[in-house]
Amino acid sequence: MYLHVGQLLQNQSDIGMILQTLFSFSFIIYLFYAQRIQAMTMLRAVEGTLRKVKGIRDKGRNTSIEAVKEAAEDDYDPTPEVERFLEHFFIPPTSLDPAGIVGKMGQLLNVRENIFEAEVRAMAPKASDSEVNNLENLLEASLALNVYYKVIRHFYLLGKRTMNIYVIMQIHMILPMIVREIEAYSRALQAFRDGTPIGDSVGPLVAARLMHGHEWSDVAKDMVVAEVPYNGRTLVVTKAKGPGGSVGKPGDAIENILNGRKGRKKVDAVIMVDAAGKLEGEPTGGIAEGIGAAIGGIGVEKHKIEEAVKKHDIPMYAIAIKQDITHVVAPMVEELYTACDTAVEIVKRMVDQRTKEGDTILVAGIGNTVGVAQ
Amino acid sequence: MxxxxxxxxxxxxxxxxxxxxxxxxxxxxxxxxxxxxxxxxxxxxxxxxxxxxxxxxxxxxxxxxxxxxxxxxxxxSQKPPVEKAEVVTILECPSCDLKRVRDFQRGDYVYKSDESCTRCEGTMTITGIHRKAEPKKKR
The missing domain is CATH 1.10.287 (Helix Hairpins)
Structure with a gap:
């Protein structure tokens, strides 16, 4: 066989000559057009992804319109309002002068939240608070999908127009990661439309497991708190107010709890439970313990929590429930559901080992509480 | 941003x-x-x-x-981008400890209790909602 293949390139036979010519011709073409061929191949990959993303984006838009129609009054077509919502944007404050940027960011985020809530209430005035929260989350997921689609399309069209390999490469290199995020958001559509718990709900679910059956009260915007006796200690458990989709204001809640205990026993420890991104190879639902404020997001709530805890000089422990990015906003998988029960046991063990009888421990379940009441 | x-x-x-x-x-x-x-x-x-x-x-x-x-x-022949997840609801009766699993229905949420128990007079409480375990893909 090797002899045969070798013979193909010899000029003695007719076929050898033809192949030699073809080989030389393709070599010359490749010499001059290699980069263009590579760019075309990459563009084609981006094009395929763009088609897929467009399908997901359209699905998100249609799901949002249908969900708003269901929750709104009869014969109301929310399409123009939903389309206007999907184009909404957020301009972060300048970081040229970073002093006070957290406050500015917090103020802008509050305005954004209020505007979103008002928009949804205007579209669906008869919807309950939980429904409004779920619709808000659904529209935000659709908005994110719309932005992903437009950014990929931007690079695709720009690359196609300029045939500049560096423009095309930028999007092609990060495409696998983006696609995972887009798929995660597309799964969020189902979760927020139906109101099922998502991967990020593990924190609130752990808190709910601890506080269920005890009297609760509001402690900050969309946040609840309950005092739970446990092994001679008092657990002050807080989470976002469910079952509508909301992350609440855990920073405000923790600040209010710590500052509002005048005349009562001060908090001796803070335990935060939250979902955390897992690395490839780690199991979904794996639990790790650590130190610090277990909370994601832009950082406004984290800043408030750290400031409050520092002010009162309280040790802060963290419990992270590991999950893949595709699980975070998708309906909760069984591994995460069972991990919540394990996390409850870990919270109890931590309380037993790190505090003494008579202590007060603040337990905060961080995350979106969609589908989880208290 | x-x-x-x-x-x-x-x-x-x-x-x-x-x-x-x-x-x-x-x-x-x-x-x-x-x-x-x-x-x-x-x-x-x-x-x-x-x-x-x-x-x-x-x-x-x-x-x-x-x-x-x-x-x-x-x-x-590409499949639809993302398939619909099948979700189940777990209900427990606090009176007789009966545990039941059924398909998720819109309006279900954890710690909702408005479904009567099929064994006793009690009211069942939803204690969990999660996705059905997906069969592992063959390589």
Missing amino acids: ISRMTDAGPQAPMMSLSWVNLAVVVVLGIFSLLFLWLGFQSFGGENPDQGNLYIVVGTAGLAAIGYMFFRTKAIS
Whole structure:
């Protein structure tokens, strides 16, 4: 066989000559057009992804319109309002002068939240608070999908127009990661439309497991708190107010709890439970313990929590429930559901080992509480 | 951070290279058949070695066409982007400890209790909602 293949390139036979010519011709073409061929191949990959993303984006838009129609009054077509919502944007404050940027960011985020809530209430005035929260989350997921689609399309069209390999490469290199995020958001559509718990709900679910059956009260915007006796200690458990989709204001809640205990026993420890991104190879639902404020997001709530805890000089422990990015906003998988029960046991063990009888421990379940009441 | 963009060009990307693929398949097919024919001619004649070469090249051409068709089929028969997740609701009766699992219904949430127990007079409480375990994909 090797002899045969070798013979193909010899000029003695007719076929050898033809192949030699073809080989030389393709070599010359490749010499001059290699980069263009590579760019075309990459563009084609981006094009395929763009088609897929467009399908997901359209699905998100249609799901949002249908969900708003269901929750709104009869014969109301929310399409123009939903389309206007999907184009909404957020301009972060300048970081040229970073002093006070957290406050500015917090103020802008509050305005954004209020505007979103008002928009949804205007579209669906008869919807309950939980429904409004779920619709808000659904529209935000659709908005994110719309932005992903437009950014990929931007690079695709720009690359196609300029045939500049560096423009095309930028999007092609990060495409696998983006696609995972887009798929995660597309799964969020189902979760927020139906109101099922998502991967990020593990924190609130752990808190709910601890506080269920005890009297609760509001402690900050969309946040609840309950005092739970446990092994001679008092657990002050807080989470976002469910079952509508909301992350609440855990920073405000923790600040209010710590500052509002005048005349009562001060908090001796803070335990935060939250979902955390897992690395490839780690199991979904794996639990790790650590130190610090277990909370994601832009950082406004984290800043408030750290400031409050520092002010009162309280040790802060963290419990992270590991999950893949595709699980975070998708309906909760069984591994995460069972991990919540394990996390409850870990919270109890931590309380037993790190505090003494008579202590007060603040337990905060961080995350979106969609589908989880208290 | 979200940056605004203006709409540029067509909304949906087109299959701009499909006619190129078709032309390549046709040309490759013609040459492959020609080489195979030449191969069989030479194989029975005076020069069987050259016949082997023709057959190898012709078969390689047909294999390349098969691969291209395989690729095209894989793209055209793509599954929907993301499949719907099947979700189940777990209910428990605090009176008789009966545990029941049923399909998720809209309006269900954890710690909702408005469903009567099928065994006793009690009211069942939803204690969990999660996705059904997906069968592992075969490699």
